[in-house]
Amino acid sequence: MVFWISAILIGIGVYGLLTQKNLFKQLISLSIIDTAVNIFIIAVGYVDNGKAPIYSKAVPEFMEGVFVDPLPQALVLTAIVIGVGVLALGASLLVKVNEKHESIDVENMKGVGE
Amino acid sequence: MRRLYAILIAAALVYMLISFISTVPGYGKVDLKERVSDAFLSKSVNAQNAKAWMEGKAIHRQPAKEIYGKKAKEEGSANVVTSIVVNYRSFDTLGEVTVLFTAALGVGLILGGSRRKRYGREANFVLRTSTGILVPLIIMFGAYIFVHGHLTPGGGFPGGTIIAMASLLLYLSDEKFFLSKASTGVLEGSMGGAYVIIGLLGLAIGGYFLYNFLPNGVVGNLVSAGIVPLVYIAIGLKVGAELSGLVTDLHSEKEG
Amino acid sequence: MMNYLIILAGAMMIVAAVFAVEAKKILDAVIAMSVVSLVSVFLFIAMRAPDVAITEASVGAGLVTAVFLVSLFKMKGGDEQ
Numbered sequence: 187m188v189f190w191i192s193a194i195l196i197g198i199g200v201y202g203l204l205t206q207k208n209l210f211k212q213l214i215s216l217s218i219i220d221t222a223v224n225i226f227i228i229a230v231g232y233v234d235n236g237k238a239p240i241y242s243k244a245v246p247e248f249m250e251g252v253f254v255d256p257l258p259q260a261l262v263l264t265a266i267v268i269g270v271g272v273l274a275l276g277a278s279l280l281v282k283v284n285e286k287h288e289s290i291d292v293e294n295m296k297g298v299g300e
Numbered sequence: 301m302r303r304l305y306a307i308l309i310a311a312a313l314v315y316m317l318i319s320f321i322s323t324v325p326g327y328g329k330v331d332l333k334e335r336v337s338d339a340f341l342s343k344s345v346n347a348q349n350a351k352a353w354m355e356g357k358a359i360h361r362q363p364a365k366e367i368y369g370k371k372a373k374e375e376g377s378a379n380v381v382t383s384i385v386v387n388y389r390s391f392d393t394l395g396e397v398t399v400l401f402t403a404a405l406g407v408g409l410i411l412g413g414s415r416r417k418r419y420g421r422e423a424n425f426v427l428r429t430s431t432g433i434l435v436p437l438i439i440m441f442g443a444y445i446f447v448h449g450h451l452t453p454g455g456g457f458p459g460g461t462i463i464a465m466a467s468l469l470l471y472l473s474d475e476k477f478f479l480s481k482a483s484t485g486v487l488e489g490s491m492g493g494a495y496v497i498i499g500l501l502g503l504a505i506g507g508y509f510l511y512n513f514l515p516n517g518v519v520g521n522l523v524s525a526g527i528v529p530l531v532y533i534a535i536g537l538k539v540g541a542e543l544s545g546l547v548t549d550l551h552s553e554k555e556g
Numbered sequence: 557m558m559n560y561l562i563i564l565a566g567a568m569m570i571v572a573a574v575f576a577v578e579a580k581k582i583l584d585a586v587i588a589m590s591v592v593s594l595v596s597v598f599l600f601i602a603m604r605a606p607d608v609a610i611t612e613a614s615v616g617a618g619l620v621t622a623v624f625l626v627s628l629f630k631m632k633g634g635d636e637q
Contacts, residue, residue, distance in 0.1 A: 187559070188599065189321045191566035195573055195592075197314035202577035204306035210582050210628070214589045217620065218573050221596050224612070228603050231337075234328035238604045239341065239380040240453065241519060246368035248342045253380070254604045255330060257337045260384040262608050264396040267457045267539065270615050270623070271403030274546055277627040278411045284631035381607045419629070445610070453606035461614045468622055543619065550626045 195222035231255030376516030377450035377525035413554040446536030460539025484545040491538035
């Protein structure tokens with residue numbers, strides 16, 4: 187079920203990338219795809235009735251089927267922070283494009299494709 | 301017409317993803333015995349037979365054993381995600397920190413300037429007054445999150461982001477506030493260097509890069525898990541300084 | 557009970573994502589995108605990933621939205637379409 191949600195969100199993001207002419211909208215679509223892929227990777231590691239992979243007074247010992255898979259969580263943890271860096275880089279590029287071509291709409295840019 | 305084609309392409313992609321989903325085990329039906337994570341969870345990576353694992357045999361099962369509150373032999377952090385990020389796959393994390401550094405460097409090259417951009421608007425009275433109360437609390441919360449990264453949820457990456465949120469609040473509330481490039485740059489560079497130096501110390505003492513050379517202690521204590529808290533403090537300060545510098549670049553403009 | 561909550565959260569995310577893609581004003585799109593990130597925090601908690609949830613709450617809902625809004629205010633006239 188969570189797989190379906192993430193698949194539909196990826197579809198919406200790809201639709202936005204294909205139809206929108208505003209570059210800022212395309213960046214927002216990329217961000218939606220980012221979130222959807224993170225949800226997908228976490229859902230691959232979920233175990234029914236599992237607990238968060240942290241040892242504590244309540245869960246002191248290792249047994250089979252107690253914890254969910256920690257490896258996808260470790261991968262997504264760093265991917266989110268790198269995502270914000272890449273999105274900020276894209277946003278700053280858009281500011282420069284707006285200064286140079288006076289628009290961020292693909293069809294209204296000055297000095298492109300004429 | 302373009303929208304129709306876009307809907308068709310997106311629908312085909314969603315159909316492809318959903319038919320792919322039917323080949324992986326269902327939601328919540330995963331068997332951890334077939335995965336590497338079983339060894340990470342039971343903290344028995346050194347006991348595995350690497351050759352048999354590469355030939356495709358199942359990993360060596362560990363019996364149920366108590367971990368919390370006992371002396372740790374292999375790895376001493378109570379949060380298993382932290383033990384993967386900072387201990388078992390620490391070289392990977394060093395690479396990801398480098399990617400983040402490159403992204404922040406790109407933003408600095410494109411937008412950076414030496415002067416604060418003024419918008420000519422005074423901030424709200426409520427915002428100005430509450431900033432003085434909130435900023436120390438936010439910084440303290442971020443420091444708590446990365447110092448306790450090996451015991452509770454959290455760690456260096458969210459802690460650093462929360463510290464960057466404090467500097468963003470300062471920028472929004474005060475038109476004259478400006479963090480100098482030197483302060484964030486020095487903190488960022490020294491913390492990145494500290495991570496590499498910890499790795500080189502491990503190479504000198506234990507024989508391989510980022511070897512955990514400090515004693516592991518008892519799982520669940522604040523002072524435990526060897527170099528894990530040190531590395532997470534370095535990552536937290538580095539990410540915090542990096543993202544504060546990124547917010548500074550967004551609020552600055554070039555001279556003249 | 558948990559399944560219904562997950563379906564509700566998923567429906568909210570899909571509606572917010574469609575609005576973010578189709579909205580006329582970019583400001584609305586940025587806010588809808590931050591709603592998608594914020595609701596995904598609930599999904600992460602439901603899948604027992606508190607580390608990821610705390611990161612997504614501070615990054616996705618806070619910093620990305622702030623960075624987008626600041627760069628949107630930097631380019632004047634970029635908001636009209």
